[in-house]
Amino acid sequence: MTSNFRTSWLKFETQTHGGGTILGTSYRRRTLAIRAEVNFVTAEEAKELIAVDGYTVVDVRDKSQFERAHIKSCHHVPLFIANEDNDPGTIIKRTLHNNFSGLFYGLPFTKPNPEFVQSVKSQFSPQSKLLLVCQEGLRSTAAANKLEQAGFENIACMTSGLQSVKPGAFDSVGSTELQNAGKAGLVTVQGKISAVLGTVHTYSSLSSPIKPRRYSKFSKPPSRHKMLTFIIKFCSSLQPHQVS
Structure with a gap:
Protein backbone atom coordinates (compact mmCIF):
# COMPACT_ATOMS: atom_id res chain seq x y z
CA MET A 1 0.00 0.00 0.00
CA THR A 2 1.34 3.43 -0.91
CA SER A 3 0.33 6.79 0.51
CA ASN A 4 1.38 10.43 0.38
CA PHE A 5 0.90 10.97 4.11
CA ARG A 6 3.82 10.74 6.50
CA THR A 7 1.87 9.01 9.23
CA SER A 8 1.17 5.94 7.12
CA TRP A 9 3.32 2.90 7.90
CA LEU A 10 4.00 -0.57 6.59
CA LYS A 11 4.84 -3.14 9.23
CA PHE A 12 6.89 -6.22 8.36
CA GLU A 13 6.42 -9.33 10.45
CA THR A 14 8.27 -12.62 10.35
CA GLN A 15 6.90 -15.84 11.70
CA THR A 16 8.73 -19.11 12.33
CA HIS A 17 6.91 -22.38 11.73
CA GLY A 18 7.83 -25.92 12.59
CA GLY A 19 9.76 -27.59 9.78
CA GLY A 20 11.29 -30.99 9.16
CA THR A 21 14.61 -32.78 8.57
CA ILE A 22 16.65 -32.90 5.37
CA LEU A 23 19.65 -35.29 5.32
CA GLY A 24 19.86 -35.27 9.11
CA THR A 25 19.65 -31.46 9.39
CA SER A 26 16.56 -29.92 10.98
CA TYR A 27 15.12 -26.76 9.51
CA ARG A 28 12.33 -24.28 10.17
CA ARG A 29 10.28 -22.39 7.61
CA ARG A 30 10.07 -18.61 7.93
CA THR A 31 7.31 -16.57 6.32
CA LEU A 32 7.23 -12.83 5.71
CA ALA A 33 3.97 -10.96 6.32
CA ILE A 34 3.27 -7.34 5.39
CA ARG A 35 0.57 -5.62 7.40
CA ALA A 36 -0.70 -2.11 6.70
CA GLU A 37 -0.81 0.25 9.67
CA VAL A 38 -3.54 2.83 10.34
CA ASN A 39 -3.17 6.13 8.48
CA PHE A 40 -3.68 9.08 10.87
CA VAL A 41 -4.68 12.29 9.08
CA THR A 42 -5.83 15.84 9.78
CA ALA A 43 -9.20 17.23 8.73
CA GLU A 44 -7.71 18.76 5.59
CA GLU A 45 -5.99 15.51 4.65
CA ALA A 46 -9.25 13.67 5.32
CA LYS A 47 -11.01 15.85 2.76
CA GLU A 48 -8.37 14.89 0.20
CA LEU A 49 -8.76 11.19 0.99
CA ILE A 50 -12.49 11.46 0.33
CA ALA A 51 -12.33 13.63 -2.79
CA VAL A 52 -9.20 12.24 -4.46
CA ASP A 53 -8.58 8.73 -3.14
CA GLY A 54 -12.20 7.65 -2.84
CA TYR A 55 -12.29 6.86 0.89
CA THR A 56 -15.67 6.12 2.49
CA VAL A 57 -16.49 7.83 5.79
CA VAL A 58 -17.52 5.57 8.68
CA ASP A 59 -18.85 7.45 11.71
CA VAL A 60 -18.28 5.44 14.92
CA ARG A 61 -19.91 7.86 17.39
CA ASP A 62 -22.97 7.01 19.46
CA LYS A 63 -26.47 7.62 18.11
CA SER A 64 -27.09 10.92 19.92
CA GLN A 65 -23.97 12.68 18.60
CA PHE A 66 -24.51 11.24 15.13
CA GLU A 67 -28.06 12.62 14.99
CA ARG A 68 -26.95 16.11 16.07
CA ALA A 69 -24.58 16.38 13.11
CA HIS A 70 -22.74 14.03 10.73
CA ILE A 71 -20.93 14.13 7.40
CA LYS A 72 -23.32 13.73 4.51
CA SER A 73 -23.40 10.26 2.89
CA CYS A 74 -21.34 8.66 5.68
CA HIS A 75 -22.01 5.22 7.16
CA HIS A 76 -22.91 4.98 10.84
CA VAL A 77 -21.46 2.01 12.72
CA PRO A 78 -21.23 2.94 16.44
CA LEU A 79 -18.34 1.60 18.48
CA PHE A 80 -20.50 2.00 21.62
CA ILE A 81 -24.24 1.46 21.93
CA ALA A 82 -26.84 2.37 24.56
CA ASN A 83 -26.58 0.15 27.64
CA GLU A 84 -30.15 -0.88 28.46
CA ASP A 85 -29.23 -3.89 30.60
CA ASN A 86 -31.40 -4.26 33.70
CA ASP A 87 -29.19 -6.14 36.13
CA PRO A 88 -28.88 -4.40 39.55
CA GLY A 89 -25.30 -3.26 39.04
CA THR A 90 -26.04 -1.68 35.66
CA ILE A 91 -29.19 0.02 36.97
CA ILE A 92 -27.20 1.69 39.77
CA LYS A 93 -24.43 2.80 37.40
CA ARG A 94 -26.94 4.10 34.85
CA THR A 95 -28.80 6.09 37.51
CA LEU A 96 -25.60 7.71 38.78
CA HIS A 97 -24.47 8.43 35.23
CA ASN A 98 -27.77 9.97 34.13
CA ASN A 99 -27.92 12.22 37.21
CA PHE A 100 -24.48 13.68 36.56
CA SER A 101 -22.75 13.12 33.20
CA GLY A 102 -26.02 12.60 31.38
CA LEU A 103 -27.74 15.63 32.91
CA PHE A 104 -24.91 18.14 32.77
CA TYR A 105 -22.99 16.98 29.67
CA GLY A 106 -25.60 15.03 27.71
CA LEU A 107 -23.44 11.90 27.62
CA PRO A 108 -25.40 8.67 27.01
CA PHE A 109 -24.84 5.57 29.14
CA THR A 110 -23.21 3.13 26.73
CA LYS A 111 -21.37 -0.17 26.41
CA PRO A 112 -19.05 -1.60 23.70
CA ASN A 113 -20.86 -2.70 20.57
CA PRO A 114 -20.17 -6.46 20.31
CA GLU A 115 -21.23 -6.46 16.64
CA PHE A 116 -18.99 -3.58 15.55
CA VAL A 117 -16.43 -5.51 13.51
CA GLN A 118 -19.04 -7.84 12.05
CA SER A 119 -21.23 -4.87 11.06
CA VAL A 120 -18.34 -3.29 9.17
CA LYS A 121 -17.47 -6.61 7.52
CA SER A 122 -21.06 -7.00 6.33
CA GLN A 123 -20.85 -3.67 4.49
CA PHE A 124 -17.25 -3.47 3.31
CA SER A 125 -14.53 -5.78 2.04
CA PRO A 126 -11.08 -5.90 3.71
CA GLN A 127 -9.68 -3.95 0.74
CA SER A 128 -12.14 -1.06 1.13
CA LYS A 129 -10.75 2.41 1.82
CA LEU A 130 -12.33 3.54 5.08
CA LEU A 131 -11.97 6.87 6.91
CA LEU A 132 -13.07 6.52 10.54
CA VAL A 133 -14.31 9.59 12.41
CA CYS A 134 -15.61 10.35 15.91
CA GLN A 135 -15.93 13.54 17.97
CA GLU A 136 -12.51 13.70 19.69
CA GLY A 137 -10.46 11.04 17.89
CA LEU A 138 -10.31 8.42 20.67
CA ARG A 139 -13.14 6.14 19.57
CA SER A 140 -12.07 6.23 15.92
CA THR A 141 -8.53 5.24 16.94
CA ALA A 142 -9.85 2.28 18.94
CA ALA A 143 -12.16 1.32 16.07
CA ALA A 144 -9.31 1.55 13.56
CA ASN A 145 -7.21 -0.79 15.70
CA LYS A 146 -10.03 -3.34 15.82
CA LEU A 147 -10.54 -3.26 12.05
CA GLU A 148 -6.81 -3.42 11.37
CA GLN A 149 -6.58 -6.55 13.50
CA ALA A 150 -9.58 -7.96 11.63
CA GLY A 151 -7.69 -7.72 8.34
CA PHE A 152 -8.75 -4.38 6.86
CA GLU A 153 -5.87 -2.95 4.84
CA ASN A 154 -6.79 0.65 4.03
CA ILE A 155 -7.86 2.34 7.25
CA ALA A 156 -7.50 6.07 7.91
CA CYS A 157 -8.41 7.92 11.09
CA MET A 158 -8.96 11.65 11.77
CA THR A 159 -6.61 12.42 14.66
CA SER A 160 -8.46 15.21 16.49
CA GLY A 161 -11.96 14.15 15.51
CA LEU A 162 -14.83 16.25 14.23
CA GLN A 163 -14.37 18.79 17.03
CA SER A 164 -11.39 20.16 15.07
CA VAL A 165 -13.33 20.59 11.83
CA LYS A 166 -13.95 24.15 10.68
CA PRO A 167 -17.55 25.17 9.89
CA GLY A 168 -18.43 24.28 6.31
CA ALA A 169 -15.41 22.03 5.81
CA PHE A 170 -17.66 19.05 5.04
CA ASP A 171 -21.21 18.81 3.76
CA SER A 172 -23.11 17.87 6.91
CA VAL A 173 -26.58 16.85 8.05
CA GLY A 174 -28.08 17.76 11.43
CA SER A 175 -29.25 20.55 13.69
CA THR A 176 -25.79 21.85 14.60
CA GLU A 177 -22.23 22.11 13.27
CA LEU A 178 -19.99 19.04 13.25
CA GLN A 179 -17.58 20.53 15.80
CA ASN A 180 -20.46 21.15 18.24
CA ALA A 181 -22.13 17.74 18.01
CA GLY A 182 -20.49 16.63 21.25
CA LYS A 183 -21.99 19.48 23.28
CA ALA A 184 -25.24 18.78 25.12
CA GLY A 185 -26.83 18.88 28.56
CA LEU A 186 -27.18 21.77 30.98
CA LEU A 206 -29.31 50.54 38.03
CA SER A 207 -33.05 51.17 38.30
CA SER A 208 -33.17 51.27 42.09
CA PRO A 209 -32.24 54.65 43.71
CA ILE A 210 -31.75 52.91 47.04
CA LYS A 211 -28.61 51.00 47.83
CA PRO A 212 -29.10 47.26 48.38
CA ARG A 213 -29.73 46.24 51.97
CA ARG A 214 -27.16 44.30 53.89
CA TYR A 215 -28.53 40.97 55.03
CA SER A 216 -27.32 39.19 58.10
CA LYS A 217 -26.25 35.58 57.90
CA PHE A 218 -29.59 34.62 59.46
CA SER A 219 -31.77 36.35 56.88
CA LYS A 220 -32.37 35.57 53.21
Whole structure:
Protein backbone atom coordinates (compact mmCIF):
# COMPACT_ATOMS: atom_id res chain seq x y z
CA MET A 1 0.00 0.00 0.00
CA THR A 2 1.34 3.43 -0.91
CA SER A 3 0.33 6.79 0.51
CA ASN A 4 1.38 10.43 0.38
CA PHE A 5 0.90 10.97 4.11
CA ARG A 6 3.82 10.74 6.50
CA THR A 7 1.87 9.01 9.23
CA SER A 8 1.17 5.94 7.12
CA TRP A 9 3.32 2.90 7.90
CA LEU A 10 4.00 -0.57 6.59
CA LYS A 11 4.84 -3.14 9.23
CA PHE A 12 6.89 -6.22 8.36
CA GLU A 13 6.42 -9.33 10.45
CA THR A 14 8.27 -12.62 10.35
CA GLN A 15 6.90 -15.84 11.70
CA THR A 16 8.73 -19.11 12.33
CA HIS A 17 6.91 -22.38 11.73
CA GLY A 18 7.83 -25.92 12.59
CA GLY A 19 9.76 -27.59 9.78
CA GLY A 20 11.29 -30.99 9.16
CA THR A 21 14.61 -32.78 8.57
CA ILE A 22 16.65 -32.90 5.37
CA LEU A 23 19.65 -35.29 5.32
CA GLY A 24 19.86 -35.27 9.11
CA THR A 25 19.65 -31.46 9.39
CA SER A 26 16.56 -29.92 10.98
CA TYR A 27 15.12 -26.76 9.51
CA ARG A 28 12.33 -24.28 10.17
CA ARG A 29 10.28 -22.39 7.61
CA ARG A 30 10.07 -18.61 7.93
CA THR A 31 7.31 -16.57 6.32
CA LEU A 32 7.23 -12.83 5.71
CA ALA A 33 3.97 -10.96 6.32
CA ILE A 34 3.27 -7.34 5.39
CA ARG A 35 0.57 -5.62 7.40
CA ALA A 36 -0.70 -2.11 6.70
CA GLU A 37 -0.81 0.25 9.67
CA VAL A 38 -3.54 2.83 10.34
CA ASN A 39 -3.17 6.13 8.48
CA PHE A 40 -3.68 9.08 10.87
CA VAL A 41 -4.68 12.29 9.08
CA THR A 42 -5.83 15.84 9.78
CA ALA A 43 -9.20 17.23 8.73
CA GLU A 44 -7.71 18.76 5.59
CA GLU A 45 -5.99 15.51 4.65
CA ALA A 46 -9.25 13.67 5.32
CA LYS A 47 -11.01 15.85 2.76
CA GLU A 48 -8.37 14.89 0.20
CA LEU A 49 -8.76 11.19 0.99
CA ILE A 50 -12.49 11.46 0.33
CA ALA A 51 -12.33 13.63 -2.79
CA VAL A 52 -9.20 12.24 -4.46
CA ASP A 53 -8.58 8.73 -3.14
CA GLY A 54 -12.20 7.65 -2.84
CA TYR A 55 -12.29 6.86 0.89
CA THR A 56 -15.67 6.12 2.49
CA VAL A 57 -16.49 7.83 5.79
CA VAL A 58 -17.52 5.57 8.68
CA ASP A 59 -18.85 7.45 11.71
CA VAL A 60 -18.28 5.44 14.92
CA ARG A 61 -19.91 7.86 17.39
CA ASP A 62 -22.97 7.01 19.46
CA LYS A 63 -26.47 7.62 18.11
CA SER A 64 -27.09 10.92 19.92
CA GLN A 65 -23.97 12.68 18.60
CA PHE A 66 -24.51 11.24 15.13
CA GLU A 67 -28.06 12.62 14.99
CA ARG A 68 -26.95 16.11 16.07
CA ALA A 69 -24.58 16.38 13.11
CA HIS A 70 -22.74 14.03 10.73
CA ILE A 71 -20.93 14.13 7.40
CA LYS A 72 -23.32 13.73 4.51
CA SER A 73 -23.40 10.26 2.89
CA CYS A 74 -21.34 8.66 5.68
CA HIS A 75 -22.01 5.22 7.16
CA HIS A 76 -22.91 4.98 10.84
CA VAL A 77 -21.46 2.01 12.72
CA PRO A 78 -21.23 2.94 16.44
CA LEU A 79 -18.34 1.60 18.48
CA PHE A 80 -20.50 2.00 21.62
CA ILE A 81 -24.24 1.46 21.93
CA ALA A 82 -26.84 2.37 24.56
CA ASN A 83 -26.58 0.15 27.64
CA GLU A 84 -30.15 -0.88 28.46
CA ASP A 85 -29.23 -3.89 30.60
CA ASN A 86 -31.40 -4.26 33.70
CA ASP A 87 -29.19 -6.14 36.13
CA PRO A 88 -28.88 -4.40 39.55
CA GLY A 89 -25.30 -3.26 39.04
CA THR A 90 -26.04 -1.68 35.66
CA ILE A 91 -29.19 0.02 36.97
CA ILE A 92 -27.20 1.69 39.77
CA LYS A 93 -24.43 2.80 37.40
CA ARG A 94 -26.94 4.10 34.85
CA THR A 95 -28.80 6.09 37.51
CA LEU A 96 -25.60 7.71 38.78
CA HIS A 97 -24.47 8.43 35.23
CA ASN A 98 -27.77 9.97 34.13
CA ASN A 99 -27.92 12.22 37.21
CA PHE A 100 -24.48 13.68 36.56
CA SER A 101 -22.75 13.12 33.20
CA GLY A 102 -26.02 12.60 31.38
CA LEU A 103 -27.74 15.63 32.91
CA PHE A 104 -24.91 18.14 32.77
CA TYR A 105 -22.99 16.98 29.67
CA GLY A 106 -25.60 15.03 27.71
CA LEU A 107 -23.44 11.90 27.62
CA PRO A 108 -25.40 8.67 27.01
CA PHE A 109 -24.84 5.57 29.14
CA THR A 110 -23.21 3.13 26.73
CA LYS A 111 -21.37 -0.17 26.41
CA PRO A 112 -19.05 -1.60 23.70
CA ASN A 113 -20.86 -2.70 20.57
CA PRO A 114 -20.17 -6.46 20.31
CA GLU A 115 -21.23 -6.46 16.64
CA PHE A 116 -18.99 -3.58 15.55
CA VAL A 117 -16.43 -5.51 13.51
CA GLN A 118 -19.04 -7.84 12.05
CA SER A 119 -21.23 -4.87 11.06
CA VAL A 120 -18.34 -3.29 9.17
CA LYS A 121 -17.47 -6.61 7.52
CA SER A 122 -21.06 -7.00 6.33
CA GLN A 123 -20.85 -3.67 4.49
CA PHE A 124 -17.25 -3.47 3.31
CA SER A 125 -14.53 -5.78 2.04
CA PRO A 126 -11.08 -5.90 3.71
CA GLN A 127 -9.68 -3.95 0.74
CA SER A 128 -12.14 -1.06 1.13
CA LYS A 129 -10.75 2.41 1.82
CA LEU A 130 -12.33 3.54 5.08
CA LEU A 131 -11.97 6.87 6.91
CA LEU A 132 -13.07 6.52 10.54
CA VAL A 133 -14.31 9.59 12.41
CA CYS A 134 -15.61 10.35 15.91
CA GLN A 135 -15.93 13.54 17.97
CA GLU A 136 -12.51 13.70 19.69
CA GLY A 137 -10.46 11.04 17.89
CA LEU A 138 -10.31 8.42 20.67
CA ARG A 139 -13.14 6.14 19.57
CA SER A 140 -12.07 6.23 15.92
CA THR A 141 -8.53 5.24 16.94
CA ALA A 142 -9.85 2.28 18.94
CA ALA A 143 -12.16 1.32 16.07
CA ALA A 144 -9.31 1.55 13.56
CA ASN A 145 -7.21 -0.79 15.70
CA LYS A 146 -10.03 -3.34 15.82
CA LEU A 147 -10.54 -3.26 12.05
CA GLU A 148 -6.81 -3.42 11.37
CA GLN A 149 -6.58 -6.55 13.50
CA ALA A 150 -9.58 -7.96 11.63
CA GLY A 151 -7.69 -7.72 8.34
CA PHE A 152 -8.75 -4.38 6.86
CA GLU A 153 -5.87 -2.95 4.84
CA ASN A 154 -6.79 0.65 4.03
CA ILE A 155 -7.86 2.34 7.25
CA ALA A 156 -7.50 6.07 7.91
CA CYS A 157 -8.41 7.92 11.09
CA MET A 158 -8.96 11.65 11.77
CA THR A 159 -6.61 12.42 14.66
CA SER A 160 -8.46 15.21 16.49
CA GLY A 161 -11.96 14.15 15.51
CA LEU A 162 -14.83 16.25 14.23
CA GLN A 163 -14.37 18.79 17.03
CA SER A 164 -11.39 20.16 15.07
CA VAL A 165 -13.33 20.59 11.83
CA LYS A 166 -13.95 24.15 10.68
CA PRO A 167 -17.55 25.17 9.89
CA GLY A 168 -18.43 24.28 6.31
CA ALA A 169 -15.41 22.03 5.81
CA PHE A 170 -17.66 19.05 5.04
CA ASP A 171 -21.21 18.81 3.76
CA SER A 172 -23.11 17.87 6.91
CA VAL A 173 -26.58 16.85 8.05
CA GLY A 174 -28.08 17.76 11.43
CA SER A 175 -29.25 20.55 13.69
CA THR A 176 -25.79 21.85 14.60
CA GLU A 177 -22.23 22.11 13.27
CA LEU A 178 -19.99 19.04 13.25
CA GLN A 179 -17.58 20.53 15.80
CA ASN A 180 -20.46 21.15 18.24
CA ALA A 181 -22.13 17.74 18.01
CA GLY A 182 -20.49 16.63 21.25
CA LYS A 183 -21.99 19.48 23.28
CA ALA A 184 -25.24 18.78 25.12
CA GLY A 185 -26.83 18.88 28.56
CA LEU A 186 -27.18 21.77 30.98
CA VAL A 187 -23.65 23.05 30.31
CA THR A 188 -24.83 24.24 26.90
CA VAL A 189 -27.34 26.62 28.51
CA GLN A 190 -25.27 27.64 31.53
CA GLY A 191 -24.05 30.72 29.72
CA LYS A 192 -27.59 31.70 28.78
CA ILE A 193 -28.80 31.36 32.36
CA SER A 194 -25.84 33.38 33.69
CA ALA A 195 -26.46 36.08 31.09
CA VAL A 196 -30.14 36.34 32.00
CA LEU A 197 -29.47 36.48 35.74
CA GLY A 198 -26.68 38.99 35.22
CA THR A 199 -28.95 41.21 33.14
CA VAL A 200 -31.71 41.04 35.77
CA HIS A 201 -29.26 41.88 38.56
CA THR A 202 -27.69 44.76 36.62
CA TYR A 203 -31.07 46.22 35.67
CA SER A 204 -32.30 45.99 39.26
CA SER A 205 -29.18 47.71 40.57
CA LEU A 206 -29.31 50.54 38.03
CA SER A 207 -33.05 51.17 38.30
CA SER A 208 -33.17 51.27 42.09
CA PRO A 209 -32.24 54.65 43.71
CA ILE A 210 -31.75 52.91 47.04
CA LYS A 211 -28.61 51.00 47.83
CA PRO A 212 -29.10 47.26 48.38
CA ARG A 213 -29.73 46.24 51.97
CA ARG A 214 -27.16 44.30 53.89
CA TYR A 215 -28.53 40.97 55.03
CA SER A 216 -27.32 39.19 58.10
CA LYS A 217 -26.25 35.58 57.90
CA PHE A 218 -29.59 34.62 59.46
CA SER A 219 -31.77 36.35 56.88
CA LYS A 220 -32.37 35.57 53.21
CA PRO A 221 -32.69 38.05 50.33
CA PRO A 222 -36.34 38.21 49.27
CA SER A 223 -35.48 37.59 45.59
CA ARG A 224 -33.55 34.33 46.08
CA HIS A 225 -36.64 32.13 45.94
CA LYS A 226 -37.81 33.87 42.77
CA MET A 227 -34.44 33.34 41.08
CA LEU A 228 -34.40 29.64 41.95
CA THR A 229 -37.94 29.29 40.65
CA PHE A 230 -36.92 31.03 37.44
CA ILE A 231 -33.95 28.69 36.91
CA ILE A 232 -36.07 25.59 37.49
CA LYS A 233 -38.76 26.77 35.05
CA PHE A 234 -36.12 27.72 32.48
CA CYS A 235 -34.45 24.29 32.62
CA SER A 236 -37.82 22.53 32.46
CA SER A 237 -38.74 24.41 29.30
CA LEU A 238 -35.65 23.20 27.41
CA GLN A 239 -36.05 20.95 24.39
CA PRO A 240 -35.51 17.24 25.20
CA HIS A 241 -32.40 16.94 23.03
CA GLN A 242 -30.68 19.74 24.96
CA VAL A 243 -30.60 17.88 28.24
CA SER A 244 -30.48 14.28 27.03
